[in-house]
Amino acid sequence: MEAKYDVLVVGAGCAGMRAAIEAHDAGADVALISKIHPVRSHSGAAEGGINAALGNASEDDPEKHAFDTVKGSDYLGDQDAIQILCDEAPDDVYQLENWGAVFSRTEDGRIAQRPFGAAGEPRTAYAADITGHVLVHVLYEQVMKRDLKVYEEFFVWKLAVDDDRCQGVIAWNLLDGGLATIGAKTVILATGGAGRLYTGTTNAYACTGDGMAIALREGVALKDMEMMQFHPTTLAPTGVLITEGTRGEGAFLVNSEGDRFLKNYAPNAMELASRDVISRAEQTEIDEGRGVDGNVLLDMRHLGAEKILERLHGTRELSMVFAGVDPIYEPIPVRPGAHYHMGGVDTDVWGRTSLEGLYAAGECACVSVHGANRLGGNALMETITFGKRAASHAADWALTHTTVEVREALETDAERELRVLLDRTEGERPWSIRNELAETMHVNFGVFRREDQMRKQGEIVDSLRERFESVVVEDKGDVFNSDLTQALELGFLLELAECMVIAGLERKESRGAHARPYDYPERDDENYMRHTLVTWQDGRPKLNWKPVTTTKWQPMERTY
């Protein structure tokens, strides 16, 4: 066994780094482990900002923030967790600023805040259009300051569970090859989202839901897995995010007939309606044959070159680089793309899972503060606040509990399993399975869910899993074997897809991101104001339910 820590944090995005800092400051011996260098984490791609009721741009308070979040969650969020998030958010943001985060400023030199979708007050703190980048770098600076141990480019493949306790991880060393068991009294999963389940996604290649699948395999439940948020303007074909700011500046969404189709869906708000409304409108147009190669068009030509160059410079660069289209002269093709996974590892408000010693925080966890629909700016805040909370609990626990004892057999078993995969020389390479999975998820488990399509998707995933059984890794070497890690990631994704399908089928209503206009168009609070909970039993997902925690907000209809 490699080393023993009090707290081992898997993943070094905003959630993971914030957790590691907290654990260290609480006196614990801590290490971070990440399959990519910390600053390469996808938290860095967040543009818009981070929500906290600082009240710098208006009269605001945590209570209002909590109400907006509860309502936005379509009443599937746990209200105790939401209250904690909103109460702790302001201090957590001040701390980031104190550490050196380069926030944009108001005229009087405070942290600037601006309005964001479905928020009653301008409460999104931001750093120009690079908020996530700024936060990732400030957190890494603090990690360097504390000289924390970071296992860089180590791919965590399994948890080391012994004596019904999580006591570390088993990881593949990407740079040198070979498995290593790293022991720890507590492990915090902070591995981010799983957008790579879909062809069109705003998520990075690294967002393959590893932490969720790793926990699932050890009997830990995943919560609300059917809740995948789609962002209405992702650039075709790659899925790179086009900011809502384009619509804010006056860009139109048009179909193949040149019609501003939103007049039929959201005649008042038009292009400024909420994300889920626009995503569904776009998908309807595409499904009914008024799309352009499976997309709709975002037209900003009428804004003029001057405004585009001045205000939408970043968008123009992305369009030119990734779609080869200059928005000054041509409309850009956009479509709804998988953006954020509200679901994840089931935790309590301290990030604890049902497995002793195992915690989860950030996008891979489901506390749940986002319920069925996340508000823009709340995800980054969750990574910080709940990363911190999970670590403070884990550090406490570790400092008052026993040592680490992991049987040798765990690693030898893992070694054997890996050998089987690496020694196989004949069979299918993973990429075709990966592409089929992502394409079919998009069609059958996308913006709209239909009973027959979801069933079909279940069968497709089954058959893909069967094909995966005989998958071949071409690279047999030790140094930077991404062929191997990509195959292991695909294994994770396939299991998560199974969980999503079963949860989606059983939630017989329309709520937030789960839209079933054909059979259950309404929200059904009586039967479904509860969380889906999927566990893994004998290689199959099994569904359970868990009540939603409500404190003071009773469900109302969600209109804006």
Add this chain to the structure above:
Amino acid sequence: MDAPEWACLLDVLDLIKDKHDGTLAYRKSCRMMICGSCGMRMDGRAVLACKERMKPIVDAGHVPVISAMGNMPVLKDLVVDMSPFWGKIRSVKPWLDPGYDEVAEKERIVSQQQMNVIHKEALCIMCGCCVSECNSMEADPDFMGPAALAKGFRFVGDARDQADVERLNTLNEEHGIWDCTRCYFCNERCPKGVDPRDAIAKLGAESVKQGVDHDMGAKHAKWFIRSTETTGWLRETELVPKTQGIIEAIKQTGFALKLARKGKVPPPFPPHVAADVKEARALRELVGEQGRDGALGIVQGEHALGRIEFTEEAGARENAPEIQPGVEPPPAEG
């Protein structure tokens, strides 16, 4: 090999890895120019693979050569060992030193203008493209390099940081700011517009302003400025002793005499004053008049240059957004 029209270099590498050679090794993650994973060389120049569109290259009938970044040891195919890179980043103590330990109750009050001073440096994604191309680094592997120096300025220029002088002293040491050859490759190749060479210039100006001028480079720069006001000529006979010290200067007398024989050096006495010395003095005054020195002076200098360039291009850059003190960069959402 077939690739879609929209493919960038990274997409093409993915296709190769999927369909031709699963062992091909390269780093990637965000595929949107923000994570800094995919730095590599195309036809000998450092690029981000996810930023390079392939269509124009294919249309031109060109077959590009792809290789790993320079100045860093290659581990496999396009994967380099970044640990020396990170070691240098660490050497600049890259974290805010506010001068006290406890966290303030609220945010510190800083104006947008003050924040804009470090806007460009804060854009750095640590991709290593600048380091890959750095000429000084090639000659001296211990040179701190453009990325670490830009990171250094990120803190020296931060109004909230209280360790400026200490930082400047470190950055002025051997292998520091004065060892840059000013080749500007880093500015040219940085995919994010950080302009590390400008950050180095700002560090130089700030060092002189703060009296951190023990390095030859600083002395050299100071003497240049002095020459503009006195004679308007660069007087090598004085420049050398002023920058390198008397002993070094004596060692170089032979070389100086050779230069003198070829008429390259004006004799030291009597001081030779340039015919147009007035112009040199006027220029010096003009720069002085701008009223701000140190790092801020450089930012201003850039803006002045930008304006000249811009009138020359007859308004071509008029609409390009530029970060200006006091004006907020346009925000975006995600």
